[in-house]
Amino acid sequence: MTPIAYRQQEKPLHEYLRQHARTQPDKPAFIWYGSALSWAQLDQMSDTFARQLQQRGVVKGDRVALFMQNCPQYVIAHIGIQKLGAVVGPCSPLFKGHELEYQLSDLGAKVIVAADVLYEIVQAARPKTAIDHVFLTHYADLLPAQPTIDLPAEIDTPKRHIEGTTDFLDCLHNPQPAPDVGPLDMDDVALMTYTSGTTGLPKGAMLTYRNALFKAHAAADNNPIRDDDTMLAVAPLNHIAGMLIGLNVTLYTGIPCVLLYRFDPVQVLQALARYRVTWWYSVASMNAAVMQVEGARDYDLSALRMNPSTSFGISINQALAEQWRGFAPQCQLFEVTYGMSETHTWDTSMPVDAIKWGAHGIPIQGVECRVIDAGSGQDLPAGQVGELVLRSPGNFKGYWNKPEATASTLKDGWVHTGDMAKIDSDGYLTFAGRFKEMIKVSGYSVFPEEVESIMIKHPSVAQVAVIGIDDALKGQAVKAVVIARKGAPVVSAQQLIDWCREQMSVYKAPREIEFRDALPTTGTGKVLRRLLKEPQKASAA
Template identity: 50%
Template sequence: MVEKIRPYWPADVPANFTYLQGEKPLFAYLEQHGNERPNDTAYIFYGQEVTWGQLLDYVNRLAGYLHKKGVKKGSCIALYLQNCPQYIIAHFAIQKLGGTVVPLNPMFKENELAYYFEEAPIEGIIAGAEIYPLVKKAMEKSRHLSFIVTANYQDFLPDQPEWKFPEELLVPKQHLTETDDFTTILQTENPYEHTEQVDLWNDIGLMVFTSGTTGRPKGAMLTYGNALFKSASAAHSNVMKEDEILLASAPLCHIAGMLMGLNSTVYSGRPCVLFTRFDPLATVDAIEKYRVSYWYSIAPMNWAILQIPGIAQRDLSSLTTNLATSFGVQVTQELSDKWKAVTKGCPLYEASYGLSETHTCDTFMPKDKVKFGSCGIPTFDTEIRILHIETGKEVAAGEQGEIVVKNPGVFKGYLNRPEATAETLRDGWVHTGDIGRLDEDGYLYFMGRVKEMIKSSGYSIFPEDVEALLNLHPAIRQSAVIGVPDPVKGEVVKAFVVLQDSNKEGLTPDAIISWAKENMAAYKYPRYVEFIDQLPATSSGKVLRKLLKEE
């Protein structure tokens, strides 16, 4: 595939790369940084610096605690946290023991957590103190966890934070008899020096819940090698330099945010400014103060910064690389030109195409040959083909079909779902369920989804998942959801609801929306609800969402 795109391969990107520290797990990269340059900065959290030496010590101490709790190779441990140093520490402490990290979005609510506790053999969870009550409620309905650790974000904040920290994430520290305190563990546990030897390309280091093309979320099993390869691919294709300063505000629980804000930092050894969430003014302040040079953003973030009064007078000239993902706001020539003017020269271009099953970033955009509207060209050791939807045969350049991907980032399969695995993963190729085309130069253009997945603000929403949660409402007999266009989020959820006969009086669509808001992640709950007497369905009972969308 590289031969097809050779004319557009950037001059400053080698055709192949050599791993910076060799072919080994990322937690071994962290160990090397910590041992060889312990005083260098790894992360900056609202002004609080954490060095590589401190980070390694914290990882070893938490690993000691986890080892005592029985965590070993293959153990599944969930992370239910906002972006914070504790997230990074926990991620690599689990992997140091050969365990499997299971990231859970901190926006998940009680019923969603209960579902994941049943789907995966999660042995323990490390949760933010502010959302621990949801864990406690979910446990009443589902699997019993063998241990729970709660983390308070203020434990890693400086006495005088550089920027305002989200107040709703700060909760008074309490002594909870049913959980262990993250910071107390770091203060009292002895460092665990042994590192579990893992099979890089077969042992599972990460399990990301995704629905693939259909159904409720399934656990996509990704190896330690998948993470290493994609981290290296992203760093080398985007020519990450030795003196880069990174900034991360995309969610670490999301595969793209994890790759850019966690794995790429540890792979490259570059310092990273970390925020729990995006804030336009704080981002500008951080770029100025720390001379940030490398940022992965979502296009609406760039747009928001451009709206700041007096932004032209701010100094964003340190930025040299800004990869962005088009969600709601598209990365266009116009937006890029405005960004380039404000930053005094930093181009803005599409980050990549990818999905959870491939550890994302299957393409990259050549900096010197940007094609707006495309996702760039296949990255190192990656093949992308376009197959005819009906015949399954490869189509010619310019023709649309299903995108299929093959590279060393491809997952091992879905946990306990052999049929779903066989449908998606065939002879090493991931059949994405996405529609796209390749032009004559090898650039990939994403056109839409074969199935009915909804994309809202960058999050994947699966109809069956939202419907299952809606149907927990005592007044709802049936529901079906579709995506409807939204000028900011790209798409939002609209629900069609069939009420129980005894609940047809007095209940309003707004009441259903309010209930859903309390019981679903913020990106997932329906923004529109329409009551309907009967859902269109086949003779076998399968709901025809297509007809609802057409109406």
């Protein structure tokens, strides 16, 4: 493999931070509703937090949990944990008590850093975990007196002081040097991110400093980030994609990142215009929501040039990209990548000068992609759908405490993804769905994503997700769950079924259509198909 030309050298990303703190100490690293956290401040505060963890008995290899929405405190804690050689364990801030309890127990974490508004959930989960120390932080602590962007209502809450916990920022007031833990091996585990649980219980994927650096380079250089760029980060930092872009790529490149607590279409417009943002990673539904804001065209988005995006709920196609250009005239919107937690995501990248709509790009430098027959393991010819397997410096070390699951996924250095895909003669990869989600109708294979990509073209369909249902004669049949487009002509389930039968092979067309107000999703917008099988009160068939 051709050596990777990293921007500095092969070293942990927090060492990139140290370099930025030396070369541009006073420049903003993160901008939080108008308050700037400089590179020097970020380096010093994360050093101090690493020392605070050490003083509480945390050593190299220990897991430390993070439980909060996007905020600068998340970034400081994440970096401080890794400076100590400990392992970051992100937990979704959407978790309920039993979900947090499961992950904390599985991690074996003794320390958690949480938002004060989530304390009751921590307390509910704590008795059956190893947690013996809780740091709490208040989202508003680092806000400016006069925010430059509208604040989410949930940030503006009174600060809580809870006995038996440590205030996160209070413990950083007296700067301390980072603990001397000796050299860190690039193959040491630095992160355990849990699979989203779309099938079965979540598993902790063990990811290394090398994995993080390799994919930060891939994301920054395949969708070129320039020294004069400004990034907007909206995707959750606790999720692998949001973490890679909003945190790791920022550390890798040294550009300023405008960080938002969560997605809000008006606040995104304000941030894009106020900070002349040039580079934004989004989910397609975010773009759609932004364009629907009343007065959206009044915001100046002329600085935005690069908008890599992911299709969740809404497909990224040429029509959406052209519509987006009407709001951001210099910007290219495109399907950016295929990736998964087990590979630290971003395994392919779409060439912006040779976009193929419906595809997910070509393998990045250092990533080998094969499509195989799941039964025989033999490689399949170009254009044929099979199981995607991957090998690269981004591959995880295995699942935490789950050797059998590791052995079934990681074979001879190849990650067996469980995803269906095809690679065309030009080398472009197209994701076709999960094997477990493939629908068998009278022996024919139906890929949910293919049906969804056709149905989303109907003018009355805003979002759609497809699942298989039992059928006594055919084995399975197709069912579509639809969110109707506001303001579009009302269409009945039967009318939509008839339209589908004209647009696709009859066996692919839905037998049932159910209308809902929303689709169940993960925090990043990925549709949880297993939950679509649960009955809803309001439906049509």
